[in-house]
Amino acid sequence: MITLEPWMMLVVSMIIFCIGLLGVILRKNLLIMLMCVELMLNGVNLSFVAFSKMHQILDGHLTVLFVMTVAAAESAVGLGLVIALFRNLRTVDSDQIQMLRD
Amino acid sequence: MDFGLLAFSIFSTIAILGSIMVILKKSPVAAAFSLVLVFFAFAGLYALMGAHLVAALQILVYTGAIMVLFVFVIMLLSQDEPVNDLKESSGLFKGVSVLGILGLMGLLIRAVLTARGMVPTGTLTDEKIVSMGGNVRLISEGIFTDHVFHFELTSFLLLGAVVSTVALAKRKAVSGGSKA
Numbered sequence: 285m286i287t288l289e290p291w292m293m294l295v296v297s298m299i300i301f302c303i304g305l306l307g308v309i310l311r312k313n314l315l316i317m318l319m320c321v322e323l324m325l326n327g328v329n330l331s332f333v334a335f336s337k338m339h340q341i342l343d344g345h346l347t348v349l350f351v352m353t354v355a356a357a358e359s360a361v362g363l364g365l366v367i368a369l370f371r372n373l374r375t376v377d378s379d380q381i382q383m384l385r386d
Numbered sequence: 387m388d389f390g391l392l393a394f395s396i397f398s399t400i401a402i403l404g405s406i407m408v409i410l411k412k413s414p415v416a417a418a419f420s421l422v423l424v425f426f427a428f429a430g431l432y433a434l435m436g437a438h439l440v441a442a443l444q445i446l447v448y449t450g451a452i453m454v455l456f457v458f459v460i461m462l463l464s465q466d467e468p469v470n471d472l473k474e475s476s477g478l479f480k481g482v483s484v485l486g487i488l489g490l491m492g493l494l495i496r497a498v499l500t501a502r503g504m505v506p507t508g509t510l511t512d513e514k515i516v517s518m519g520g521n522v523r524l525i526s527e528g529i530f531t532d533h534v535f536h537f538e539l540t541s542f543l544l545l546g547a548v549v550s551t552v553a554l555a556k557r558k559a560v561s562g563g564s565k566a
Contacts, residue, residue, distance in 0.1 A: 289502075295499075296401065296402065300405050301494070310483060311409060313471055315414045319421050323408060326424070329444075331498075334435065338501065338506065339504075340506040340508040340509060342515075346528050346529060352448075354543065355447075359455060360547055360551055361551055363455055364550070364551045367462065376465055377471065
């Protein structure tokens, strides 16, 4: 009889992290790239909680609270940057943003 | 099959399929709604591990605040026409990145599986957490005693985020910038 164990959660968290990383590399839309960063942060949060369960301490849960705060601040500033870029360049495609190259 | 394992397989399948949809969907709104699905599945996984406070905050903060922000920005920029930007990059680049990420995933899973037989270093089993007043009480005590310095640093981070967002929003559009 198999029961639920923390290492299964760790495997899921690593898979989600890698999918998010792949999205950041492959996509060109800045909004979707930011969403994939959120996905990566969520994968790491899940591994914090799973390690916390595995070690029978609660410090992982506290770390998750701080990571959530950082994620909220990061998405607010990141979306503000995307809006500022869109106002100047009329695009959210990361390949079109090449003012430093010209 | 016990209940925990059944719920775990349902939630993790939803989470993995939803996150694959996030990176494959062409329209940003569809990607945002797949991401909401992933966040709800994550809340279920947290609840399965007994992290009730984290599960509640996941729904409140992520699906309640961050995703509303994302959908609002998509609406503001009216960026809902589907763009197939996955087709633009070359096949070699895509193949190499997929292979690299698969290798990284294998390495990470291998590393995580070595932690399977680990002896717990703490003493807070589920029964002990309940007898000490529950998850929420222990986490709150931890924030305001051991981690109070990090808590104060977080307030500085949020202050900095507010100031920088206001500074970004106030700036006028660069005159003469390329309007391509």
